[in-house]
Amino acid sequence: MRYVVHAHAHADQINGGEVFQNDRALIVANDRAFEPIFGELLPTAVPDSVLDRDMKITLGGADVLLHRVSSSHSNSMTMVLYPKYEALQCSDVCRNMTLPYNDFLDFYYFDWIKTLDWVATHDVDIIDVGQYELTTRKERATLRVYLTDLNRKILDMVRQGQSWDQLYRSTQSTDEVKS
């Protein structure tokens, strides 16, 4: 294995990365990954190579493009695009059939929408989310509609003076995202 990309600095994504680093893989991450890796003492490899916005890796003659769009699900989120295979690694952000992480542990709403819009500008057939089912273009579009509707509904309820408890109880998921 030549490269390991820390798609974002969450424990479930990158813990144990030192196993690959010890086996001489080059660990790549967005430079914003250092803060959570050291701040949260994540048991993983410290990146060997970092990107701020873009980096290109070549594997077997094919380009692999790493790109930071925005924060979305993590400040250190990196999209991994394989143009030759029309495939994209959209780790955790492009989740399908469910509201992604309803605890909103690490959540940047407007950046999330911006990232989904960036994905829509790429002609990719395969969208891998990292640890779930592959996402279709239609599901990515559905998620964007759901997130924007949800934001509008919650803002309306907040402006009507509803408490957090009321908001939580009166917000419903649509069929497409409630599994």
Ligand SMILES: [Zn+2]
């Ligand atoms: Zn994550």
